[in-house]
Amino acid sequence: MAFARCLLYIFLCCILFKDLLAEEHFIVGGQNAAEGDAPYQVSLQTLLGSHLCGGAIISDRWILTAGHCVKGYPASRLQVATGTVRYAQPGALYYPEAIYLHCNYDSPKYHNDIGLLKLNESVVFNALTQAVKLPKSSFPRGTSELVFTGWGSQSAAGSLPSQLQRVQQQHLSSLACASLLSGYDDLELGPCHLCAYRQANIGACHGDSGGPLVHQSTLVGILNFFVPCAQGVPDVFMDVMYYYDWMRQTMSGNGRCTQVNQQTING
Numbered sequence: 001m002a003f004a005r006c007l008l009y010i011f012l013c014c015i016l017f018k019d020l021l022a023e024e025h026f027i028v029g030g031q032n033a034a035e036g037d038a039p040y041q042v043s044l045q046t047l048l049g050s051h052l053c054g055g056a057i058i059s060d061r062w063i064l065t066a067g068h069c070v071k072g073y074p075a076s077r078l079q080v081a082t083g084t085v086r087y088a089q090p091g092a093l094y095y096p097e098a099i100y101l102h103c104n105y106d107s108p109k110y111h112n113d114i115g116l117l118k119l120n121e122s123v124v125f126n127a128l129t130q131a132v133k134l135p136k137s138s139f140p141r142g143t144s145e146l147v148f149t150g151w152g153s154q155s156a157a158g159s160l161p162s163q164l165q166r167v168q169q170q171h172l173s174s175l176a177c178a179s180l181l182s183g184y185d186d187l188e189l190g191p192c193h194l195c196a197y198r199q200a201n202i203g204a205c206h207g208d209s210g211g212p213l214v215h216q217s218t219l220v221g222i223l224n225f226f227v228p229c230a231q232g233v234p235d236v237f238m239d240v241m242y243y244y245d246w247m248r249q250t251m252s253g254n255g256r257c258t259q260v261n262q263q264t265i266n267g
């Protein structure tokens, strides 16, 4: 009897503890985004509505995301949910007609992890659905006003939050970033990378990949690499400014590759 009661207490404690953890570990460590907070945020999904990755609306026909989010997917197997902070209740759904993966995707490792989706119809903009501005110049280095949003899980083994999460992060110099990530041998930072960090227990997790890092309503990064999850090391982003020319060329139909053929997967 006493044994059973003890088990019951342990069980109740676990539930309580799990609730406490859940409260503290969104995105990881984020807060609920309000409707319209990040109107450029999309959820890249399977046709059944399973969330795969984040992404950003950059014009009425184009979505920017991470290369590893779209690699190997035919365009016909993906959908894009817009205009919502709840990925399961989209304001609208759009469908890609083509996917463009950077020609030097993952070469060297974790470099050029960037992809563009061309939608088969124009996004209808409204208060909850907007294209994000693209950078014209570098944002102030060291700034602490970088906002990252995503539906990524709340802990390494956790489930996805139904509501979009946001965290404010600080830009880290590549030197500081490289030293904090020095334990990860296969990660070689280059000029195409941007690092953002706040503190341990706050940061990106599974499902956040491809998501937008924004400085004063301008898109500056797309989530590339994180150590699952929020372990006290920086999150690594692709520098959108660095890929500006590639994006412009791809969107105007003049994408050129120097080393590897551009991979276009048509539906």
Ligand SMILES: *[C@@H]1O[C@H](CO)[C@@H](O)[C@H](O)[C@H]1NC(C)=O
Pocket: 095, 120, 121
């Ligand atoms: C876009 O693709 C979807 C899914 O294949 C289809 O239902 C829709 O009719 C297409 N829209 C246009 C304008 O072709």
